[in-house]
Amino acid sequence: MNLIRGIKGTAQAYWITLRTMFRKPVTIQYPEQKRQPFPRYRARIVLTRDPDGGERCVACYLCSAACPVDCISMQAAEAKDGRRYAEWFRINFTRCIFCGLCTEACPTRAIQMTSDYEICNRDPLDLVYEKTDLLIDDTGKDPDYNFYRHAGIGVVNPRGGNEDEKPPADVRDLLP
Amino acid sequence: MMPDWIITAILVAIKLGFVLALLLTGAAYLVLAERKLLGRMQLRYGPNRVGPFGLMQPLADAVKLLMKEDFIPAQGDKVLFFIAPGIAAVTALITFAVIPFGPPLRLFGREMPLVVCDLNIGLLYFLGLSSLAVYGIALGGWASNSKYALLGSIRALAQLISYELSMGLSIVPVVLMARSFSLTEIVNAQTHIPFALLNPPAFLVFLISVLAESKRTPFDIPEAENEIVAGFHTEYSGMRFGMFFVGEYINVIILSSMVTVLFLGGWHGPLLPGIVWFFGKVMLIAFLFIWTRGTLPRFRYDQLMHFGWKVLVPIALLNVVVTGAILLLLQG
Numbered sequence: 001m002n003l004i005r006g007i008k009g010t011a012q013a014y015w016i017t018l019r020t021m022f023r024k025p026v027t028i029q030y031p032e033q034k035r036q037p038f039p040r041y042r043a044r045i046v047l048t049r050d051p052d053g054g055e056r057c058v059a060c061y062l063c064s065a066a067c068p069v070d071c072i073s074m075q076a077a078e079a080k081d082g083r084r085y086a087e088w089f090r091i092n093f094t095r096c097i098f099c100g101l102c103t104e105a106c107p108t109r110a111i112q113m114t115s116d117y118e119i120c121n122r123d124p125l126d127l128v129y130e131k132t133d134l135l136i137d138d139t140g141k142d143p144d145y146n147f148y149r150h151a152g153i154g155v156v157n158p159r160g161g162n163e164d165e166k167p168p169a170d171v172r173d174l175l176p
Numbered sequence: 177m178m179p180d181w182i183i184t185a186i187l188v189a190i191k192l193g194f195v196l197a198l199l200l201t202g203a204a205y206l207v208l209a210e211r212k213l214l215g216r217m218q219l220r221y222g223p224n225r226v227g228p229f230g231l232m233q234p235l236a237d238a239v240k241l242l243m244k245e246d247f248i249p250a251q252g253d254k255v256l257f258f259i260a261p262g263i264a265a266v267t268a269l270i271t272f273a274v275i276p277f278g279p280p281l282r283l284f285g286r287e288m289p290l291v292v293c294d295l296n297i298g299l300l301y302f303l304g305l306s307s308l309a310v311y312g313i314a315l316g317g318w319a320s321n322s323k324y325a326l327l328g329s330i331r332a333l334a335q336l337i338s339y340e341l342s343m344g345l346s347i348v349p350v351v352l353m354a355r356s357f358s359l360t361e362i363v364n365a366q367t368h369i370p371f372a373l374l375n376p377p378a379f380l381v382f383l384i385s386v387l388a389e390s391k392r393t394p395f396d397i398p399e400a401e402n403e404i405v406a407g408f409h410t411e412y413s414g415m416r417f418g419m420f421f422v423g424e425y426i427n428v429i430i431l432s433s434m435v436t437v438l439f440l441g442g443w444h445g446p447l448l449p450g451i452v453w454f455f456g457k458v459m460l461i462a463f464l465f466i467w468t469r470g471t472l473p474r475f476r477y478d479q480l481m482h483f484g485w486k487v488l489v490p491i492a493l494l495n496v497v498v499t500g501a502i503l504l505l506l507q508g
Contacts, residue, residue, distance in 0.1 A: 025215070
């Protein structure tokens with residue numbers, strides 16, 4: 001009985017490999033054949049603009065805080081009208097692991113991921129993207145969202161001019 | 177007019193060159209065929225980048241192997257380490273000398289046997305060299321001064337004593353039926369009906385033993401990638417590894433030829449010329465090797481020993497007795 005089962009099992013295995021040999025391979029032959037990534041594919045990071053064309057990023061540092069590999073860095077600045085923006089914004093794609101935590105952290109939907117996965121390069125320094133490389137002329141996902149339209153700028157220059165607001169404390173003042 | 181012996185010498189030289197070139201390219205393209213077929217069995221294409229359909233892949237592999245660093249382990253036995261791959265490749269190459277691959281040709285009014293050397297004990301020559309080939313593996317593993325390589329060569333020896341006996345015994349009925357140790361005689365004895373049909377048990381036992389002899393799945397116990405890294409050739413790199421590799425694939429061709437010669441009637445077959453039949457049969461058996469590699473998992477070496485000594489050897493022994501008795505009765 002065991003012998004028959006053994007022979008049957010072996011023959012079946014041979015049959016399966018023979019049958020599989022004549023099936024179409026599932027390989028995608030990459031440089032010639034490219035796969036269409038899914039809409040929510042996580043690849044190259046971009047900075048989007050709001051519907052009015054302004055930068056969405058308010059330089060809140062939440063993305064760089066969320067980044068597990070610390071590949072995002074920036075310098076916050078403030079425009080004349082009190083609107084915050086990033087003076088410079090830098091993503092080091094040699095370190096980025098495309099986890100998407102920065103996009104989850106972003107309160108203004110500024111930082112978003114695209115499906116452009118072909119970013120390999122011969123020179124690692126070319127993979128350090130500056131703000132000009134990152135900023136796109138589009139709203140990306142969630143096209144109608146405009147953070148400042150909801151929140152208003154709400155601050156005036158100089159600080160402390162609003163109602164119920166004290167002038168900012170000079171921290172150096174408290175030093176002994 | 178050239179003297180007679182010069183023409184003969186030239187013809188022999190051409191034959192030798194033809195056999196050597198064919199064997200080496202055959203081995204190289206068998207690698208490619210194996211990679212492609214295994215790929216298809218696993219729903220991928222296999223190598224298809226170098227040249228049309230990847231046909232230049234063997235060349236690229238050879239270049240790669242030649243360019244690689246030739247690494248020698250610090251505490252290894254240098255002489256043995258140098259010799260071992262040579263033993264593996266050379267024993268594989270010179271085994272082909274006794275294999276007749278076609279019917280005798282008539283060229284310039286002389287008979288030209290399509291076999292490098294028709295030894296009257298060709299079968300023993302083959303058995304002897306196939307045992308010698310294990311020295312390459314055993315010494316290579318020993319000289320590497322690596323525990324994985326040593327384990328690999330120990331396993332190779334354990335494997336040798338498991339399959340060698342059943343292989344020898346399964347050939348005995350063939351010798352009994354053909355009444356000769358010469359491979360040409362054995363082929364000629366199968367003019368009408370191949371021995372595989374006359375004596376299927378011997379054929380099966382020989383096929384399984386030959387699979388074990390080739391050290392390929394399901395009997396790739398000496399290499400066993402996922403247990404002992406790469407077994408006996410763990411420490412080998414570059415062309416030295418290439419020699420082992422080429423030796424293995426030449427060995428596959430030779431073992432396929434032996435199956436063809438001993439059991440499938442060699443070059444005999446209807447319609448087509450003899451050489452075509454021979455190579456067709458060899459390719460069929462080589463495909464069987466590859467197919468088996470794509471299908472079966474590896475045995476443990478105690479399982480192989482169990483299988484060899486408790487299953488194959490009794491079957492082969494019984495087969496020798498029965499065949500001998502039947503032949504005796506027929507002789508009357």
